[in-house]
Amino acid sequence: MLEVRDVAKKFGELVALNGVSFKVDSDCLGIIGPNGAGKTTLFDVISGFLRPDSGDVRFRGISIVGKKPSSLVKMGLVRTFQLIKVFKHMSVEENVLAADGDGDILKRVGLWEKRNLLACKLSQGELRKLSIGLALAAKPKLLMLDEPFSGLSSAESRELDGIIRELMDDGISLVIIEHKLKELFKLADRVIVLNFGEVIFEGSPEEAVRDKNVIEAYLGKSENHVGN
DSSP, rough: EEEEEEEEEHHHHHTEEEEEEEEEEEEEEEESSSTTTHHHHHHHHHHSSSSOSSEEEEETTTEOTTHHHHHHHHHHHOOOOSSSOTTTTSSSHHHHHHOOOHHHHHHTTTGGGTTTSSSGGOHHHHHHHHHHHHTTTTSSSEEESSTTTTOHHHHHHHHHHHHHHHHTTTEEEEEEEHHHHHHHHHHOOEEEEEEEEEEEEOOHHHHHHHHHHHHHHHTTTTTTOOOO
């Protein structure tokens, strides 16, 4: 479905990505790492918002480097953003209609009862669900979610977990950046860990929590928790 081959990206002297490679098939891949590891830059490169300095990104066997984000959406590669992007002064239903969706999507993400409410009146969890609904309107084959559990309560996280599992059951491949490891590890089949722009681990969530390099990346020599 997706193949990232030796991708590198620099901003001036800052190396954001350095030889990143991985594949995504019909599964759920989690991407984790401390702040500044290069996670969002990687999403920006894959989704066409940034062009890599070197390397290749292939979606369903086709190189997509240089293609515009709108073209990638038409191909079935769709992403959400850490900062939720919806039309806050339009109703929930108007948001979905503007994205060429319909009421079935609102039912799917649990917002049918809120369809006449202005988006600005939604809770953080409901806004997350709406942003996923807008992404689903594009009929994705691969959906990339950037910190979908950020700012959610325990109840909202459980609801979102159920929605994501239904997407997986429907055959949509998923790539998820998330700093809430408990929520992510319930969903991810595999995890890659970025640190200083490099992949330092790839494997199962169970293996990740026992890996020395992963533990050091999050805790550091001072054993202070890094966060993201």
